[in-house]
Amino acid sequence: MTARTPSETARDIPEATVARLPVYLRALTSLSEAGTSTCSSEALAASAGVNSAMLRKDLSYLGSYGTRGVGYDVDYLRYQIAREIGVTQDWPVVIVGIGNLGHALANYSGFRSRGFRTVALLDADPARTGETVAGIDVRPFDDLEGIVAEHGVAIGVIATPAPAAQAVADRMVAAGISSILNFAASVLTVPAGVDVRKVDLSIELQILAYHEQRKAQDQQQEETA
Amino acid sequence: MTARTPSETARDIPEATVARLPVYLRALTSLSEAGTSTCSSEALAASAGVNSAMLRKDLSYLGSYGTRGVGYDVDYLRYQIAREIGVTQDWPVVIVGIGNLGHALANYSGFRSRGFRTVALLDADPARTGETVAGIDVRPFDDLEGIVAEHGVAIGVIATPAPAAQAVADRMVAAGISSILNFAASVLTVPAGVDVRKVDLSIELQILAYHEQRKAQDQQQEETA
DNA sequence: GCCGGTTTGTTCTCTCGTTCACAAACTCCT
DNA sequence: AGGAGTTTGTGAACGAGAGAACAAACCGGC
Known part of the structure; x- marks a missing residue:
């Protein structure tokens, strides 16, 4: 530092x-x-x-x-x-992994209106490339480096299955991306200077379940008291 | 307490x-x-x-x-x-709002495998009810109370647009749900004893943008030094 | 049975985050 | 102009979380 x-x-x-x-x-x-x-x-x-x-x-x-x-x-x-x-200017964003979640993210209007612009959708599956989602063509994952260089992309979103996440992150970092939003259920290791934020749906539900279970226990005990 | x-x-x-x-x-x-x-x-x-x-x-x-x-x-x-x-037993879950995100959540396999079971998909839009997502019929939002009572649902997921979120939360709480996972971009107010967890995609991106901007400033300053 | 090596469970300390409480500063009314 | 009533900005107390360090406990070999 x-x-x-x-x-x-x-x-x-x-x-x-x-x-x-x-x-x-x-x-x-x-x-x-x-x-x-x-x-x-x-x-x-x-x-x-x-x-x-x-x-x-x-x-x-x-x-x-x-x-x-x-x-x-x-x-x-x-x-x-x-x-x-820093949202007075627009940040170009790349989304990798156009499955169910990737679709939802690409269509999410909150990005556009809040200082973020999706410049590319990438997927490693050839069956998906060519498809158009939210008006943007899905391109092969190998286009990553070119797109990052062309648009000066600093922020990447990972919406792939967990096993692919680390490899995608590595390629992103190598291409010059320094901030990653990770939706995959996987712990990413990245070099210093790269920020990662994780969003994990099942973890959130499990936290709720814990509190829910405790509430139930408390109530049960109240009854026997 | x-x-x-x-x-x-x-x-x-x-x-x-x-x-x-x-x-x-x-x-x-x-x-x-x-x-x-x-x-x-x-x-x-x-x-x-x-x-x-x-x-x-x-x-x-x-x-x-x-x-x-x-x-x-x-x-x-x-x-x-x-x-x-508390994930040794299955928790029944209701998802309200079957838009892009709701679709993705319904199809998300991580729920099923980790102790959660989606018992119902609800949407207020009559055009969406009747549709089948991930093998589950989308039902009208008014069925909420019946479903919660029938399955003993304690956890609800809100994937509606922001303006509808508070009303949905109120109905959920009234129906007996005491834990809410909120994907809508809205602050929910709920009575004591009800847990709310918020997942907000654009907030996560904005946090990354802040750090990214700071990195850029640091670098710029380094150059002029 | 005992000793060296290993790994857990826990105590202590430090940092970070939150809340309280109040002085400084501003507006409006007389 | 001056005083009453608000509301901000901040110093200080308080609480929670994270990391370092170490004693207790276990295994295997002799």
């Missing part, structure tokens, strides 16, 4: 805060569309489902964009957060 | 540990299928992508299932974790 010079606005935003900024961004977009021009931290926090003190502290990492006694200007704050996250 | 009697194995497993147990479970299943009968905490931790000390501490919350100087019996530990999570 390179040391940061003091001249740079040394934004050492905590990871937990970074994860909440998109939630605030969405809440602000909602408010803006509803015609609200100003809002308090209390109102915004409620809309985002968090504590208002936490919201204020989170926002304070970005700067002082509110006015005491008044609140925040919705559109101004919205822009500041978008700029901080 | 009701006080817990000391007689119960007072499992106060930290949330962070609960979130990792499914990962360990998957790693153990892999090892078991590969024919490994015993493994050390070091090996299992590597397989799950975590620190070995953390793994041991996590497992210690469940009990003392290893043998010092030897390691863990793969199948035995696997069963213990599965039992703790």
Whole structure:
């Protein structure tokens, strides 16, 4: 890691805060569309489902964009957060693995509207290439390097079966991708400097199952008490 | 919250540990299928992508299932974790909203194989009901209460557009569902005792974008240095 | 039976994240 | 202009999570 010079606005935003900024961004977009021009931290926090003190502290990492006694200007704050996250410009994205999930991702409108543009759909299965999904042609996986170079792609999405995920990740990293969103049920190992985020449907369900089971146990015990 | 009697194995497993147990479970299943009968905490931790000390501490919350100087019996530990999570029996699940994502979820094989059974697909759009997805008929949303009562469903999945999500959650809770997995881009408010987990694709991408932007800034600064 | 090597379970410490509480600062009304 | 009422920004307390380090316990050989 390179040391940061003091001249740079040394934004050492905590990871937990970074994860909440998109939630605030969405809440602000909602408010803006509803015609609200100003809002308090209390109102915004409620809309985002968090504590208002936490919201204020989170926002304070970005700067002082509110006015005491008044609140925040919705559109101004919205822009500041978008700029901080980096979604004021469009990010080109590649999706690899056009199965059921890949289809859903390609058709997901939330990407386009929120600063992301799907520039290519790739699949290793020749039977799938040539197909058109969401207006984009599915191309062979071997086109990866060319597409990444051509569009300057930095973010890749893996929606392949688990056994293929690591190999896809390796090729992505070699091609120059440095951020990966992984939907495959597999632990990826990548070199330092590459970010991986995992979304795992069955893990989420298992966490719910654990809590559900505990609730059932508690209730059972209550009855015998 | 009701006080817990000391007689119960007072499992106060930290949330962070609960979130990792499914990962360990998957790693153990892999090892078991590969024919490994015993493994050390070091090996299992590597397989799950975590620190070995953390793994041991996590497992210690469940009990003392290893043998010092030897390691863990793969199948035995696997069963213990599965039992703790509650995936030794099948959980009936309802999916609401059979759009692109709902299709993908219905077809996702990871549910069936990991202790979950999709008992119904529901959609409010009459044009979709009657369709068959993954061998299951899509039924009208109004059938929710009957299905929940009939199968004893405790877990519901919301894959609707964001504006419909809160109304669906309210109906689910009223029908008796107490755990919700929410894929809609919307903050749900539910009564105490109901668990909600959110999976939001665009938030994940935005978090990656933030880090990606920071990497770019760092590099730029390095060049001018 | 005992000793060396190995691996778990646990304690301690440090860091990170969250919440509370309050001073600073702004608006509006008189 | 001044005071009452709000609301932000932040310092401090508090709690949870992660990693290091070590004692307890087990196996195998002699």
